[in-house]
Amino acid sequence: MLAGRPVGSITRGTTSPNRLRRCDRWLAGPASRRLRGAGPHPVVVDLGYGASPVTVVELHARLRQVRRDVRVVGVEIDPQRVAAASPLTRDGLSFRRGGFEVPVDGGARPVVVRAFNVLRQYDEDEVVGAWRRVRDRLAPGGVLVDGTCDEVGRRAAWVAVEPAGPVSLTLSLRLGGLDRPSEVAERLPKALIHRNVPGEPVHAFLRDLDAAWAHAAPHGAWGARQRFLAAVRAVAAHWPLLDGPPRWRLGEVTVAWDAVAPR
Ligand SMILES: C[S@@+](CC[C@H](N)C(=O)[O-])C[C@H]1O[C@@H](n2cnc3c(N)ncnc32)[C@H](O)[C@@H]1O
Numbered sequence: 001m002l003a004g005r006p007v008g009s010i011t012r013g014t015t016s017p018n019r020l021r022r023c024d025r026w027l028a029g030p031a032s033r034r035l036r037g038a039g040p041h042p043v044v045v046d047l048g049y050g051a052s053p054v055t056v057v058e059l060h061a062r063l064r065q066v067r068r069d070v071r072v073v074g075v076e077i078d079p080q081r082v083a084a085a086s087p088l089t090r091d092g093l094s095f096r097r098g099g100f101e102v103p104v105d106g107g108a109r110p111v112v113v114r115a116f117n118v119l120r121q122y123d124e125d126e127v128v129g130a131w132r133r134v135r136d137r138l139a140p141g142g143v144l145v146d147g148t149c150d151e152v153g154r155r156a157a158w159v160a161v162e163p164a165g166p167v168s169l170t171l172s173l174r175l176g177g178l179d180r181p182s183e184v185a186e187r188l189p190k191a192l193i194h195r196n197v198p199g200e201p202v203h204a205f206l207r208d209l210d211a212a213w214a215h216a217a218p219h220g221a222w223g224a225r226q227r228f229l230a231a232v233r234a235v236a237a238h239w240p241l242l243d244g245p246p247r248w249r250l251g252e253v254t255v256a257w258d259a260v261a262p263r
Contacts, residue, residue: 006099007099007130008077010077010078011048013050014151015050016153017058020149022252023147024063027112031145032066034141034142038139041071042067042071048077053088074095100134109137111138113137113138113142113144114147131144135161141162147159148193156172167257169192173252178251180213195263200262205259208239209235209253212235225251233248241254
């Protein structure tokens with residue numbers, strides 16, 4: 001890398017309004033303690049926001065409900081995308097060029113770096129290095145959220161990575177019309193997507209979720225939400241889940257990273 005050049009490569013800029021709502025809801029919900037506990041003007045970065053800055057604007061609006069003084073910075077490696085977003089700059093919302101080195105004015109350390117649908121376009125063996133670079137930039141108690149979702153955000157999955165390393169995998173699914181939870185498999189983050197094969201823990205986790213979902217079919221009489229609650233409750237007996245029914249009701253479940261990490 002030449003000094004000063006952003007770390008990473010320009011990739012396709014596909015994005016759409018509300019696509020990242022499930023991750024936003026988690027950041028403003030279970031993960032919000034990180035923001036609440038931070039000092040004045042905590043910085044949150046939306047890294048690799050794409051051809052339109054819409055997800056950055058949405059993230060800012062949602063996190064302002066948690067911390068009025070949050071500073072959300074959209075960081076994009078493509079200078080044209082930064083130029084296009086810049087007119088939207090306002091109090092607490094800004095845009096700048098950068099990559100995995102995560103530049104922020106004044107050298108501030110971000111409490112959250114959300115990188116959605118960014119690493120999926122890299123090779124699997126580039127993930128650990130990218131995580132390490134971003135981890136090194138986080139504030140104490142901060143988190144990198146490396147996630148992936150479908151085009152309209154109905155199926156999403158993300159890994160939470162703290163300064164000391166990855167801590168959890170979250171799956172978040174629209175329950176209406178869901179055939180089986182493993183539909184999320186094709187949206188797993190890069191660190192896991194090639195590991196959804198027999199013998200790998202993430203494969204066993206999805207297999208168990210599917211089996212519990214099938215077994216819970218009678219609960220579907222009360223709706224998909226009740227069915228998912230029953231399924232996840234059954235899975236919780238065998239897997240170290242880090243959340244509980246209030247999140248499961250939303251079609252979300254978080255499992256400890258060590259239980260699903262690649263072998
Ligand atoms: C598919 S878009 C994702 C847009 C948005 N995050 C979403 O999920 O809808 C990926 C974007 O990440 C940008 N990108 C790729 N590598 C990057 C890096 N290392 N740092 C910053 N941006 C990066 C690409 O230029 C592209 O605009």
